[in-house]
Ligand SMILES: NC(=O)c1ccc[n+]([C@@H]2O[C@H](COP(=O)([O-])OP(=O)(O)OC[C@H]3O[C@@H](n4cnc5c(N)ncnc54)[C@H](O)[C@@H]3O)[C@@H](O)[C@H]2O)c1
Ligand SMILES: N[C@@H](CCO)C(=O)O
């Protein structure tokens with residue numbers, strides 16, 4: 001035999017009631033369940049508000065009308081006209097009775113807890129009576145049970161305490177006498193020994209279900225609500241939160257203590273004591289199989305069951321020498337709070353016993369302060385205690401799960417996820433059961449924190465990277481296309497999702513709260529854009545306060561670089577193909593690295609050297625594994641490589657430069673390639689990564705251009721000068737060819753010195769055989785001494801560069 005309980009939303013509309021009936025019809029008819037019902041959604045609040053208005057002699061008829069209409073509407077929809085009359089009449093009698101009571105409250109201006117409970121009882125009585133009659137169409141033996149008569153309590157109105165032995169006996173007798181009936185029982189209400197109406201407090205209808213379940217030794221208690229059971233986190237905060245299929249009573253307790261409002265677990269204690277499983281189902285999604293709460297629940301493959309949170313709490317801190325070694329101090333403190341009905345959410349005490357911090361609801365904080373000041377007046381005067389401080393604007397996040405007890409590293413994982421996302425933890429508490437680790441943090445960080453922790457613990461799920469991109473040129477555009485094409489693969493094979501949350505170019509910018517649709521990011525940007533403003537872009541990015549953020553610089557501009565430090569210090573990783581940041585002053589380069597290390601985020605710039613070729617990574621691996629770089633020889637300008645590899649036959653030099661630009665190999669300003677600046681930057685970055693604190697001035701560059709080209713003041717002039725100097729380039733070419741050699745622009749780092757020179761090399765030289773936009777880099781190290789470690793391949797172009805940026809972004813996600 002099962003107990004089936006339907007909550008307010010399930011009985012709150014004709015649609016809900018229709019579903020309820022169809023759920024009952026699917027059940028096993030041999031053994032009718034006991035159906036416990038709540039008031040129609042909103043009705044209890046309306047009753048409450050009418051009572052409060054009546055006692056202030058205010059008008060309440062609008063609410064009364066609303067309640068009547070709500071019931072009548074459902075009735076008209078669900079019962080044929082011929083059957084409606086008796087039910088209307090009975091409901092009308094209820095409403096008249098209610099009105100009489102309210103009228104007395106109005107006249108007497110007096111609302112005792114007893115009267116309040118009586119007023120509140122009408123919600124369940126009306127819904128149960130009405131629904132039992134609707135059900136009669138399918139279940140002729142359905143009857144409405146005034147459950148209040150069967151649950152006996154003390155006279156603590158509003159929160160009555162149940163006399164369990166008496167109640168169980170009454171229920172058992174009643175059930176035995178009505179075995180052939182389908183019972184519809186009012187939830188929430190009970191009565192005292194004089195037969196006066198009482199109520200069972202918060203979650204009262206669930207409690208009714210648990211009491212009946214316990215009395216009748218039910219096989220199962222089904223709680224039908226309007227959500228898919230209990231979830232891993234609050235779905236309003238965590239989009240990826242998912243329904244749990246099973247959890248233990250303790251886990252359900254811990255999880256709902258803070259967050260999940262699906263059930264109120266203390267009400268489940270009668271079921272818990274008898275080991276009766278509880279299953280939470282969704283009236284509005286009957287396909288959902290339910291969340292089971294039971295003994296010996298499967299401890300799933302995830303180390304935690306879920307994350308619960310309290311949006312807003314305050315903490316009080318009490319410290320002073322007066323507490324040290326004083327047995328009973330905390331007892332005195334907490335019994336004081338309990339006496340004053342202040343619920344303490346969480347406690348932490350320093351091991352020196354010098355201070356106690358505890359959390360309370362914000363509305364209780366001032367009261368707590370006042371009663372503590374009064375209780376400990378003497379200690380405060382004697383300065384044995386400091387005046388307690390209240391801190392507001394805080395939230396609690398707790399991870400919950402029985403598996404935690406046996407799994408080391410859980411708190412490490414929690415704090416790593418928080419730390420890496422720049423979330424400052426104000427206080428920590430671990431339940432001694434080890435089923436729960438709670439942290440207090442700033443309310444502004446809560447959403448970010450819950451998401452980051454969810455990602456960390458439910459690693460089998462997709463992890464989301466939030467990226468903010470500067471530059472929609474050659475590289476930026478290509479990156480968006482690659483991201484779009486790769487989305488399904490990333491989701492399937494890497495459980496990773498990359499969401500572009502913000503885009504800016506030099507003209508306009510937009511932050512998309514839902515993330516850009518990459519198949520049409522340009523339209524979204526154009527339609528919503530505000531004028532580009534880097535400072536504002538960074539401010540908005542930080543204000544979104546999302547977990548796992550990456551700032552991506554795909555510009556060739558010096559301005560974004562000014563923000564890297566601040567961004568890294570805000571616990572946001574930086575990925576850049578822009579070489580300006582790493583090739584300006586050494587102090588800045590090392591400051592970026594230090595910031596990334598200190599704040600536990602990534603700073604990736606693989607594409608600074610050789611585009612997508614694994615050069616920075618290779619060098620880093622060599623260095624980290626203790627190798628020592630003796631020398632690096634390299635061709636690192638894709639543009640110049642392309643030019644020399646195609647400077648043949650009739651083509652003229654400036655024409656090839658043009659085509660290199662068209663191929664997307666050059667810098668936005670091609671002079672940066674031809675004058676050696678781009679190459680210099682790469683060599684400087686390599687030298688620094690190899691451990692040499694060099695500056696730009698330390699690098700010797702042999703120009704491959706005649707002075708007039710170097711002096712060109714615009715790109716147009718530059719092309720003109722290249723053309724004017726065609727003879728110079730022709731001469732270079734023919735001289736090399738005459739000697740059986742090719743032109744190569746080669747950089748070399750040796751003994752901490754860097755030079756870039758224009759050379760003619762023959763086929764004995766390892767750099768002779770290159771084609772297209774190839775780069776080549778050869779490392780000679782302690783380990784690669786006789787034969788160098790060589791990396792070679794296309795070192796420029798939008799596809800390979802964007803792919804390198806992409807890989808850097810993914811590498812942030814892997815951490
Ligand atoms: N082309 C390659 O093969 C290659 C290889 C490695 C690295 N890179 C680097 O890629 C970067 C981009 O090159 P590209 O060819 O895509 O350039 P591009 O000129 O095509 O695009 C640059 C983009 O940056 C934007 N921008 C400029 N200043 C800005 C600012 N202050 N704020 C916001 N946006 C700004 C522009 O509006 C434009 O959208 C350069 O730093 C380049 O060195 C290129
Ligand atoms: N302009 C650069 C792009 C790669 O950094 C080159 O030609 O090598």
Ligand code: NA
Nearest residue numbers: 606609611613
């Ligand atoms: Na690279």
